[in-house]
Amino acid sequence: MTEQPESVREIRINPIVPSESVLVSTARGMRPRKDEAPAPRDTRKHVDRCPFCKGNEHMTPPTVAASPGEEGWSVRVVENLYPVLGDDSRSGNLVFGLQQAIEGYGRHEVIIDHPEHGVAIQDMSEDHLFRLTGVYRDRIRSLYETDERIQYVLVFKNFGPAAGASIPHTHSQVVAMPVVPENVYNEVTHSRRYFEKSRQCIFCSLIDEALTFEAKIYDRESGAIRRQIDVGQYVIERGEHFVAIKPFASRYEWEIHILPLKHSSDFVNINDAERHDLARVLKHSMQRLDAVIGGAQYNFFLHSIPHNNEFADCDASYHWHLEICPRTSIPTGFELGSGLFVSTISPEQAAQQLRAVEID
Numbered sequence: 001m002t003e004q005p006e007s008v009r010e011i012r013i014n015p016i017v018p019s020e021s022v023l024v025s026t027a028r029g030m031r032p033r034k035d036e037a038p039a040p041r042d043t044r045k046h047v048d049r050c051p052f053c054k055g056n057e058h059m060t061p062p063t064v065a066a067s068p069g070e071e072g073w074s075v076r077v078v079e080n081l082y083p084v085l086g087d088d089s090r091s092g093n094l095v096f097g098l099q100q101a102i103e104g105y106g107r108h109e110v111i112i113d114h115p116e117h118g119v120a121i122q123d124m125s126e127d128h129l130f131r132l133t134g135v136y137r138d139r140i141r142s143l144y145e146t147d148e149r150i151q152y153v154l155v156f157k158n159f160g161p162a163a164g165a166s167i168p169h170t171h172s173q174v175v176a177m178p179v180v181p182e183n184v185y186n187e188v189t190h191s192r193r194y195f196e197k198s199r200q201c202i203f204c205s206l207i208d209e210a211l212t213f214e215a216k217i218y219d220r221e222s223g224a225i226r227r228q229i230d231v232g233q234y235v236i237e238r239g240e241h242f243v244a245i246k247p248f249a250s251r252y253e254w255e256i257h258i259l260p261l262k263h264s265s266d267f268v269n270i271n272d273a274e275r276h277d278l279a280r281v282l283k284h285s286m287q288r289l290d291a292v293i294g295g296a297q298y299n300f301f302l303h304s305i306p307h308n309n310e311f312a313d314c315d316a317s318y319h320w321h322l323e324i325c326p327r328t329s330i331p332t333g334f335e336l337g338s339g340l341f342v343s344t345i346s347p348e349q350a351a352q353q354l355r356a357v358e359i360d
């Protein structure tokens with residue numbers, strides 16, 4: 001086990017999107033942020049007035065899809081009552097000087113993750129998570145197929161009011177949009193550039209590094225070890241097909257990324273064996289987070305290759321992943337104004353704490 005240095009203060013550049021960086025500053029008194037109070041968990045099984053609870057199906061828009069079927073559903077998909085994008089706009093793109101707007105065309109659906117009201121991801125069975133990720137895959141595929149204007153289908157989950165969840169019943173959302181969202185755009189273009197130079201997928205390289213890299217960084221003057229990078233230092237959970245890692249330069253202190261070990265650009269190509277393993281790695285990662293930060297409010301979202309012509313050549317350079325971003329503190333003006341996020345725990349320490357949780 002490596003001795004953690006007394007304190008770390010350094011700016012780390014995101015290796016995938018170099019324009020994103022994080023200030024890791026673990027020194028006491030460097031807490032610019034206010035802690036986000038953990039949301040009280042609503043663990044009720046059934047709530048009479050909740051539109052997403054079983055038996056209240058008449059309170060939602062009609063079912064778009066359900067698994068295993070509409071009767072006795074375990075996962076149910078409905079249109080969002082308040083879509084951020086809808087299909088009624090036919091105005092075309094608006095351009096006025098430097099101001100451009102793309103018509104707000106798209107689809108917005110809600111995935112009711114589970115019939116029980118207050119069950120958290122880590123409490124769902126692996127079989128259920130297998131089913132849920134199957135619904136994610138089917139909705140993404142179907143939305144791409146129904147309209148060729150759709151360039152990206154984003155699946156995400158908000159859990160807890162700080163993460164933007166307005167309905168407490170556990171749910172995910174799917175937004176099909178006519179543009180590629182900036183975060184994905186940046187990842188895809190930067191990883192393509194990396195591939196052009198090195199003929200390697202940067203995500204695969206990072207996984208290899210996370211699994212095998214070992215290095216000592218010495219102080220130039222004294223010769224003392226300044227930092228030691230251990231094997232598996234960033235690995236939180238390893239399955240047969242997936243790995244959960246704590247990124248070296250992540251904006252959120254407890255951020256976890258889950259990636260397939262075998263290179264794959266598109267989540268919709270996931271097979272059943274992989275999906276079983278994903279269910280296990282996801283459940284364990286959420287159990288670890290819950291044990292360490294307790295009652296976490298978080299967002300998670302799937303980043304997968306966009307379905308458009310611009311990125312048709314990115315199969316070898318892009319690598320899909322799931323990003324889990326717990327909201328443990330409120331970003332400060334400094335962070336929002338500078339884009340430089342501050343992490344008061346080093347990613348190495350965070351990974352170590354998450355890894356140390358005993359999973360039954």
Ligand SMILES: [Zn+2]
Binds near residue numbers: 046047117
């Ligand atoms: Zn409910």
Ligand SMILES: [Zn+2]
Binds near residue numbers: 205264
């Ligand atoms: Zn890869």
Ligand SMILES: [Zn+2]
Binds near residue numbers: 187303323
């Ligand atoms: Zn990403």
